[in-house]
Every structure is written in C-alpha cells, then in structure tokens.
Amino acid sequence: MPEMPEIETIRRSLEPHIKGKKIKKIDLLLERQIQWPTPGEFVFRLLFHTIEELERRGKYLILKMDNNISLIFHLRMTGQVCYCPPNTPMPGHARIIFDLSDGSSLVFADTRTFGTLYAMKPEELPQIKGLAELGPEPLSAEFTLEYLEKILAGKGGRIKSFLLDQSNIAGLGNIYVDEALFLAGIHPMRSPGSITGEEAEKLFASVNKVIADGINDGGTTFRDYRDGNGDKGSHQDNLFAYGRDGEPCRNCGTIIEKIRVGGRGTHYCPVCQVLE
DNA sequence: CACCAGACCTGTCCGC
C-alpha cells in the first residue's frame, strides 16, 4: 500500500486529531510487530506521554513524544494507522492500540503483519538502517537535477530497481516508479547509466510530479490503503501505467504491458517507453 | 557488485 504520498496523507490526516494528546493505555495485540525495544520497554517509554509532532521521512511515519522518544511506524504492504473517535468501531486486523487522553484511539492495523513499530531514543535512531540510509526526498531542496544526474552516472542494473532503492531517492514504491518512468518515456529495463541528460531532466520532473499528484489525490487505494480517517485516496483514477496492463495507453492507445523486473510487477507502454 | 530467490504473512482472485 503505502508509498510516500500515502504516508504523507496519513500524517496530515492524523495531525489535527492526535497532536497534543496523551497516551493513556497501550494494547499490544501482536507484540511481534514491535521491533525495538522490548514490548515492556516500548510501553514504558510511551505510556503517559504526549504526542508533540507528526513527521515523515520516506515511508516512515514518526510521532515525536514530549520525552524525546520517537514512535516510528513502517507500514510495509498492508499497515494502516487510523484515528478512531470515542465509541467508533476499530478497523479490522487491529494489532497495536493506543488509547488517548480524550477517549479516542490511535489504531495500528495490518492484515499481513509485515509492518514494524519502534520507540527510539535519539541516540538509537541510527539502528534503523532503512531510515538512517534514506536518500533525499522528492520535492525537497536536496533533491536536485544535479544530484539525480550524479547518482545515475555510470550505474548498471535497471532504472526500475534503481528508483525503488530508498538510499537513492526516498519514498518511491512500485506504483509511483512505474508512473514516473511512463511520464518520462523511459523503459523500466534501461540502465541508469544509459539515461541521457534530456531524459534525466524528464525523469527528475516526473518523479516530483507523480509524488505531488499522489499527495494531492490523497494517495492511491488499490485495496488496503486508507488515510488516518479510514478514507480512500483517489489517485488510482489518475494512473497511466500501474495496474493498467491490457488497457490502452492514455497517450498512444497501445495496450499497456506487464512484465517482471527485479521481482516486481512492472507496467509500461511498449511504444512510449522504448528499450534501445 | 548485480541479481535472484526466499522469507516474513494474509487475503483475494483466477483457472480447472
């Protein structure tokens, strides 16, 4: 489910509901999803503390507590973080429940249970390698055309896998990578080092555009994804490539194809995205 | 280093 636009939508939708509220009870229905520290210490670090800030880095959602602890969620494939007002039903597959000071709850739900939670002291943050080694964010000052050209230069492998690598650029996942490559007119099997200057410019603009559009649409809901209010996104209605195999290209009418690249389902237009 | 398969889990869909 959740790539950067989905996590950012969750962050924004949760903020007005939970910022400034205190955690008064924690139910660990599935302890195994707590990665750090031990379940007992996890509860001890968070209980009776107040959520001060909601942040996001790549696909990580980070709640900053008043005692300097960071409550960190990674939703993997099917995780959800949902705000439940008092006396409203929980989402299905609730795994960790934080009861808040006003009778509402913050519920972590996850069908496939791949998601991970952490309660980290500042000096422990480097332990989360995936977080510590994230590349720059699309739409940020650090993500520039010069940076993109520099990391593409001379690289082998496939551009699709390259864009999925979070240490290159933070936040892209399978949907938005397929979309960015479509908009840039680049075949997913091309090597990063073969991307021309003109193509790099298009790719740079496309990465920023698909992320911005995804956020503006409140994320992409194929099946599980919901925002912090339990609502679906609408970006699935504005896709060009992902999930459109067998359907006509919205540019040229050619049937969109689906192949496997780096083990991931990959959708592209064989006419708009040629492999030379 | 590139690249793959497998692992972690559950649910859904498709073909027989």
Next chain:
DNA sequence: TGCGGACAGGTCTGGT
C-alpha cells in the same frame, strides 16, 4: 463449490 497456485503497495538476508 472447492482447491491449488499466483499475486499483492516493502524490505531484508543469503546465495550465486
């Protein structure tokens, strides 16, 4: 209807 297999938005590990 039932069953088996493939597949799903992510990442990590281990092998070649």
